[in-house]
Amino acid sequence: MTLRLLPGAALFTAVTLTVSAQVPAPANPDALITAAKRAAGTDYAGTFLRICVAPDNLNAGGARGGGPGPRAVPDRATWYAKPYKVFDNLYFIGTRIHSAWALTTNAGIIVIDTLFDYAIEPEMIEGMKTLGLDPREIKYVLISHAHGDHDQGAALLQSRYGAKIVMGAADWDATLQRAASVPGGVPKRDVAVGPEGLKLTLGDTNVDVIATPGHTPGTLSYFFPVKDAGRTLTVAYSGGTAFNFPRQAANFAIYRDSQRKMREVAEAAGATVLMSNHTEFDRAYDRARIAQLPRATGEKHPYETDTATVLRYFEMAGNCAEAQRLLVQ
Numbered sequence: 253m254t255l256r257l258l259p260g261a262a263l264f265t266a267v268t269l270t271v272s273a274q275v276p277a278p279a280n281p282d283a284l285i286t287a288a289k290r291a292a293g294t295d296y297a298g299t300f301l302r303i304c305v306a307p308d309n310l311n312a313g314g315a316r317g318g319g320p321g322p323r324a325v326p327d328r329a330t331w332y333a334k335p336y337k338v339f340d341n342l343y344f345i346g347t348r349i350h351s352a353w354a355l356t357t358n359a360g361i362i363v364i365d366t367l368f369d370y371a372i373e374p375e376m377i378e379g380m381k382t383l384g385l386d387p388r389e390i391k392y393v394l395i396s397h398a399h400g401d402h403d404q405g406a407a408l409l410q411s412r413y414g415a416k417i418v419m420g421a422a423d424w425d426a427t428l429q430r431a432a433s434v435p436g437g438v439p440k441r442d443v444a445v446g447p448e449g450l451k452l453t454l455g456d457t458n459v460d461v462i463a464t465p466g467h468t469p470g471t472l473s474y475f476f477p478v479k480d481a482g483r484t485l486t487v488a489y490s491g492g493t494a495f496n497f498p499r500q501a502a503n504f505a506i507y508r509d510s511q512r513k514m515r516e517v518a519e520a521a522g523a524t525v526l527m528s529n530h531t532e533f534d535r536a537y538d539r540a541r542i543a544q545l546p547r548a549t550g551e552k553h554p555y556e557t558d559t560a561t562v563l564r565y566f567e568m569a570g571n572c573a574e575a576q577r578l579l580v581q
């Protein structure tokens with residue numbers, strides 16, 4: 253008798269779970285922030301702090317690229333980082349604070365983000381040479397968004413090496429309005445990516461460029477393959493993070509929708525690596541160095557997680573944006 257009752261009990265449990273899963277997510281800021289905190293876990297605690305606990309919409313002056321005239325160069329000891337080979341085909345050429353990467357293919361190099369002007373020669377150019385890469389092989393430069401901490405190297409890589417600059421169409425519009433005297437100079441308009449995104453192919457490597465407006469109107473994010481001792485992993489590269497844009501509900505809605513889009517593509521692509529363009533958001537500076545250490549058999553690359561962990565990043569960011577959208581309405 254007892255055994256016969258079990259299937260019914262199991263069915264009842266299943267029905268209960270299905271019903272509870274259909275309850276819509278509570279749409280109030282506190283519940284969204286709690287959900288974001290749970291999604292962040294310990295993997296994205298710093299990012300959660302920056303965009304959910306203490307979102308800062310106005311403190312972006314230092315990062316914007318449009319300011320005129322020369323700037324004071326910070327003490328090198330505060331930002332210089334050695335370059336590192338991190339995956340078989342991906343090299344860290346960033347600072348302690350900002351990431352720049354060289355993605356190698358069998359038909360040249362794709363550079364992803366380009367740092368402040370003072371870091372371009374010591375980190376990117378010298379860094380590539382130290383790692384045995386020839387900057388003349390740079391074919392494309394992907395700019396995640398037009399703020400000075402990521403785009404001031406674009407004009408130099410374009411004029412010196414003939415690299416094609418890929419940027420969101422809206423961020424090209426902002427870039428081309430800058431004075432010629434801005435740090436790093438102004439690149440000429442090259443590849444402009446609209447809302448439909450872009451499939452970029454160089455030799456054997458495809459980069460899926462996704463339009464993710466929010467941080468700036470033309471922010472781009474990427475999916476691309478990296479190889480870890482010959483094994484291919486898919487990277488989801490989030491191109492803009494902080495809420496330092498005008499604090500309006502419509503802007504948070506745009507940001508939220510971009511995170512939802514990234515979550516969908518990341519799930520479909522089976523991404524297991526989450527990268528950002530600030531080392532505080534993906535621990536690039538630490539992971540690049542940890543990647544140099546020998547690994548035990550079966551031990552994962554320091555950047556490799558699993559798809560569920562990657563998806564939690566975009567759930568967190570989307571929930572944080574939605575919480576702020578409700579708060580400013």
Ligand SMILES: [Zn+2]
Binds near residue numbers: 397492
């Ligand atoms: Zn920015």
